[in-house]
Amino acid sequence: MGQITLSQVSKRFGDVEVIPPLDLSIEDGEFVVFVGPSGCGKSTLLRLIAGLEDVSGGHIRIDGRDMTGAPPAARGLAMVFQSYALYPHMTVRANITFPLRMAGMDRDERNRRVEAAAEVLNLTAYLDRRPGQLSGGQRQRVAIGRAIVREPAAFLFDEPLSNLDAALRVGMRLEISELHQRLATTMIYVTHDQVEAMTMADKIVVLQAGRIEQVGSPLDLYHRPLNRFVAGFIGSPRMNFIEGPEAARHGAHAIGIRPEHLAISAGGGDWRGTVRVTEHLGSDTFFHVHDTGLAEAITVRATGDGIPGPGDTVWLTPDMDRLHRFDAKGSRI
Amino acid sequence: MARAVSLRRKSINTAAAWTVALLLFFPILWTLLTSFKPEAQAVASPPRFLDFDWTLKNYRDVEAQRAYFRYFWNSVIIALGSTGLGLAVGIPAAWSMAFVPGRRTRDLLMWMLSTKMMPAVGVLVPIYLIFRDLGLLDSRIGLIIVVMLMNLPIIIWMLYTYFKEIPGEILEAARMDGATLGKEILYVLTPMAMPGIASTLLLNIILAWNEAFWTINLTVAGAAPLTKFITGFSSPQGLFYAKLSAASTMAIAPILILGWFSQKQLVRGLTFGAVK
Amino acid sequence: MSTQSSRKAARLMLAPSVILLLVWMVVPLAVTIWFSFLRYNLLTPERSGFIGFTNYTNFVASPAFLLSIANTLILVVGVLLITVVLGILIALLIDQPLWGQGPVRILVISPFFIMPPVAALIWKNMFMNPTNGLFAEALKFAGLRPYDFLGKAPLASIILIVAWQWLPFATLILLTALQSMSSEQLEAAEMDGAPPLQRFRFIILPHLARAITVVILIQTIFLLGIFGEILVTTNGGPGNASTTLTYLIYKEALLGFNAGTAAAGGMVAVVLANIVAVFLMIAVGKNLDA
Numbered sequence: 018m019g020q021i022t023l024s025q026v027s028k029r030f031g032d033v034e035v036i037p038p039l040d041l042s043i044e045d046g047e048f049v050v051f052v053g054p055s056g057c058g059k060s061t062l063l064r065l066i067a068g069l070e071d072v073s074g075g076h077i078r079i080d081g082r083d084m085t086g087a088p089p090a091a092r093g094l095a096m097v098f099q100s101y102a103l104y105p106h107m108t109v110r111a112n113i114t115f116p117l118r119m120a121g122m123d124r125d126e127r128n129r130r131v132e133a134a135a136e137v138l139n140l141t142a143y144l145d146r147r148p149g150q151l152s153g154g155q156r157q158r159v160a161i162g163r164a165i166v167r168e169p170a171a172f173l174f175d176e177p178l179s180n181l182d183a184a185l186r187v188g189m190r191l192e193i194s195e196l197h198q199r200l201a202t203t204m205i206y207v208t209h210d211q212v213e214a215m216t217m218a219d220k221i222v223v224l225q226a227g228r229i230e231q232v233g234s235p236l237d238l239y240h241r242p243l244n245r246f247v248a249g250f251i252g253s254p255r256m257n258f259i260e261g262p263e264a265a266r267h268g269a270h271a272i273g274i275r276p277e278h279l280a281i282s283a284g285g286g287d288w289r290g291t292v293r294v295t296e297h298l299g300s301d302t303f304f305h306v307h308d309t310g311l312a313e314a315i316t317v318r319a320t321g322d323g324i325p326g327p328g329d330t331v332w333l334t335p336d337m338d339r340l341h342r343f344d345a346k347g348s349r350i
Numbered sequence: 351m352a353r354a355v356s357l358r359r360k361s362i363n364t365a366a367a368w369t370v371a372l373l374l375f376f377p378i379l380w381t382l383l384t385s386f387k388p389e390a391q392a393v394a395s396p397p398r399f400l401d402f403d404w405t406l407k408n409y410r411d412v413e414a415q416r417a418y419f420r421y422f423w424n425s426v427i428i429a430l431g432s433t434g435l436g437l438a439v440g441i442p443a444a445w446s447m448a449f450v451p452g453r454r455t456r457d458l459l460m461w462m463l464s465t466k467m468m469p470a471v472g473v474l475v476p477i478y479l480i481f482r483d484l485g486l487l488d489s490r491i492g493l494i495i496v497v498m499l500m501n502l503p504i505i506i507w508m509l510y511t512y513f514k515e516i517p518g519e520i521l522e523a524a525r526m527d528g529a530t531l532g533k534e535i536l537y538v539l540t541p542m543a544m545p546g547i548a549s550t551l552l553l554n555i556i557l558a559w560n561e562a563f564w565t566i567n568l569t570v571a572g573a574a575p576l577t578k579f580i581t582g583f584s585s586p587q588g589l590f591y592a593k594l595s596a597a598s599t600m601a602i603a604p605i606l607i608l609g610w611f612s613q614k615q616l617v618r619g620l621t622f623g624a625v626k
Numbered sequence: 627m628s629t630q631s632s633r634k635a636a637r638l639m640l641a642p643s644v645i646l647l648l649v650w651m652v653v654p655l656a657v658t659i660w661f662s663f664l665r666y667n668l669l670t671p672e673r674s675g676f677i678g679f680t681n682y683t684n685f686v687a688s689p690a691f692l693l694s695i696a697n698t699l700i701l702v703v704g705v706l707l708i709t710v711v712l713g714i715l716i717a718l719l720i721d722q723p724l725w726g727q728g729p730v731r732i733l734v735i736s737p738f739f740i741m742p743p744v745a746a747l748i749w750k751n752m753f754m755n756p757t758n759g760l761f762a763e764a765l766k767f768a769g770l771r772p773y774d775f776l777g778k779a780p781l782a783s784i785i786l787i788v789a790w791q792w793l794p795f796a797t798l799i800l801l802t803a804l805q806s807m808s809s810e811q812l813e814a815a816e817m818d819g820a821p822p823l824q825r826f827r828f829i830i831l832p833h834l835a836r837a838i839t840v841v842i843l844i845q846t847i848f849l850l851g852i853f854g855e856i857l858v859t860t861n862g863g864p865g866n867a868s869t870t871l872t873y874l875i876y877k878e879a880l881l882g883f884n885a886g887t888a889a890a891g892g893m894v895a896v897v898l899a900n901i902v903a904v905f906l907m908i909a910v911g912k913n914l915d916a
Binding site: 355359360363364366367368370371372374375377378380381384393395397439440442443445446447449450452458462464465466467468469470471472473474475476477478479480499502503506531556559560562563566567576577580581583584586591594595598601602605606608609610613616617620621 | 632633635636637638639640642643644646647650651653654655657658661716719720722723724725726727729730731732733734735736737738739740741742743744745747748749750751752753758760763766790793794795798799802837840841844847850851853854857858859871872875876879880885888889891892893895896899900903
Binding site: 068069070071086088 | 629630631
């Protein structure tokens with residue numbers, strides 16, 4: 018249940034090919050995150066899997082069966098939309114039972130499932146309210162509830178947390194992860210936020226301009242990015258890239274080193290620069306160092322309270338084990 | 351602007367506005383009053399405003415002409431029939447243009463709008479002859495079809511603008527939830543678009559009721575609605591102002607009241623959504 | 627969302643409307659074009675034959691035609707002027723702080739819902755009638771002789787009646803547009819020291835430009851087809867003094883039973899209406915995109 022395979026799937030809108038032919042395999046029970054910048058085609062890909070758009074080429078197989086031409090209702094998938102897409106004129110109970118009504122389930126069975134889902138999602142008190150009377154987080158849960166009761170082969174999430182404020186987002190992130198652990202159903206999750214991707218995914222698919230840049234576990238992508246794009250996309254703050262003579266010294270067109278893998282000291286080190294801005298988070302400090310002659314600015318992360326302040330001269334030393342090397346085309350060497 | 355406006359200024363505004371409003375409304379008011387006057391006093395000189403012998407005789411006279419209610423009933427049937435038919439045809443059309451737009455949707459809408467701009471008089475002769483040959487002259491069905499065709503562009507445009515305000519994602523959710531197209535329209539679209547559909551219904555009933563060109567020219571008496579009935583009063587028939595007033599009041603009252611409730615719809619429908 | 631199945635469904639659902647409107651437009655128009663080249667009188671249907679453009683030349687050359695064009699122009703422009711100018715003024719007035727804006731709106735909007743024949747008869751009998759009408763009473767009261775409005779100034783009288791009916795429409799549209807204007811712009815102008823007249827000219831009027839354009843477009847479409855009012859008041863007379871192009875064609879068709887001439891006239895009307903529509907669409911397009 019919940020095994021999805023995409024073979025040479027492509028999508029064209031008019032003359033524009035937004036997704037060139039790609040292959041992807043999703044195993045049963047995996048939490049897969051499609052991540053990438055705006056316009057990279059991640060939502061489009063999700064909608065192709067859901068059946069809300071036709072593929073221009075290729076095949077989509079769900080649990081071995083070819084579903085390429087099948088309508089959404091026949092695919093056994095459930096989707097949670099970015100705007101939740103709740104039925105405003107129905108109560109929470111009616112919203113959640115709607116798919117069951119469409120499937121022709123009898124009333125007792127429907128009520129049983131609704132109440133079970135409401136229990137899991139803490140919605141029991143709200144079953145008779147309308148969406149308009151609920152908060153953002155509650156609506157989110159109703160949308161998830163509507164998906165759960167269908168007992169689908171896989172859940173599809175389209176940027177579900179973007180409409181929530183920051184605090185709520187962290188809480189909901191945990192809830193969705195817990196849900197995945199409890200249900201053990203395949204989940205495909207689309208987001209532009211790489212923090213969500215890293216914290217929730219079993220497998221991350223990084224997309225750019227419709228192309229898969231890399232597929233792998235979060236730590237795979239962190240430690241061994243296959244190209245500059247992935248290297249720069251994963252990890253916050255962004256990896257530092259250095260070109261020119263320093264890169265050539267290491268035998269590459271460009272080298273990359275993450276802020277957390279640079280040691281900063283007032284005494285001595287490999288590279289010298291001036292601190293322009295310091296950002297204190299309490300737990301960490303970020304130093305933005307200029308005038309290194311290597312790149313416009315280099316970001317360094319240090320734990321605790323950082324001592325060097327703006328205007329100070331500092332020395333940076335990279336951890337050589339964590340240095341990434343890239344050729345002129347941006348691929349990893 | 352939440353500033354205190356001087357009492358004096360507000361009073362002047364109020365006086366001016368009410369004067370203008372009453373001036374504009376006066377003909378209707380006069381008609382209403384005259385309908386309760388005995389014929390002789392209806393043409394009294396100097397005219398009597400409120401002090402006359404109030405009577406219901408005129409209404410009884412008009413009612414006594416059994417024919418009046420046939421005309422009234424025809425108006426109702428034509429208004430409801432043409433609007434109902436228009437909605438039945440227009441809702442699916444508006445759905446497809448709002449939710450599955452293609453490259454030509456915009457052009458299609460413009461074309462539909464343009465059919466309303468065609469002068470009716472240009473096709474009077476053929477329609478008259480076609481109706482005559484098909485036996486549709488002086489038939490309610492014939493009028494329902496013609497009036498529906500006159501209003502269809504407005505119906506589709508209004509529904510289109512209302513449908514466009516419904517988030518497409520909700521309909522997609524319904525599809526993911528297993529709803530067929532019919533169920534999607536029945537259980538999700540229609541309840542959500544109910545205010546818009548009601549507005550369209552309201553405005554078009556009013557337009558159909560007041561349609562004069564076709565309803566006068568394509569009928570004799572059998573299927574004639576009130577528009578035609580009233581033309582019978584155009585040549586003087588001795589003292590008849592009071593009776594005319596009574597007949598007029600009965601003809602306009604339902605639509606007038608409906609109209610009071612449909613100001614917003616009027617703006618939206620007749621400007622094809624251009625002014626909100 | 628567009629899948630093959632939803633696109634198929636969409637085409638199916640559009641079909642009835644498109645077919646109906648297509649038939650409604652094409653078939654009668656085609657017949658009209660055909661008739662316009664025939665000599666065809668409904669009273670003598672057996673004497674019909676192809677006569678080329680004779681109907682057109684007859685129609686256009688007749689003095690009644692030029693007069694009807696003039697009348698149509700005067701009617702439309704007259705009503706437009708009255709309704710737009712008064713509409714703006716009344717809309718501005720109603721938008722002011724006052725008591726009872728709701729009832730005022732209801733009173734002002736009422737004339738629009740009166741069916742044209744009824745409106746015309748009310749005016750003809752109870753106001754304009756030289757013997758019994760209220761206008762006559764007012765003139766007598768002022769010591770003047772009663773005036774036969776519909777007899778002596780038929781077109782002007784009809785303009786009055788039609789303007790009365792359409793003033794509410796213009797007012798309502800303009801009022802809606804006025805109320806949708808953000809007050810911040812006006813407040814900024816006030817702080818900049820602009821007097822009311824300037825504020826009107828440079829801020830309010832441009833904002834209303836779009837609504838005014840729409841009002842003119844919509845009203846023109848409907849005004850070109852004015853029929854019921856003329857029918858029950860002057861019947862186009864005296865003579866052809868109040869006959870518009872629409873009414874002229876109507877007279878040819880249903881009073882003269884002259885299908886050929888009426889068809890030619892109808893085609894002329896269609897062509898003219900299209901020309902007007904093109905100009906209006908250009909004007910509307912400019913304003914709507916602005």
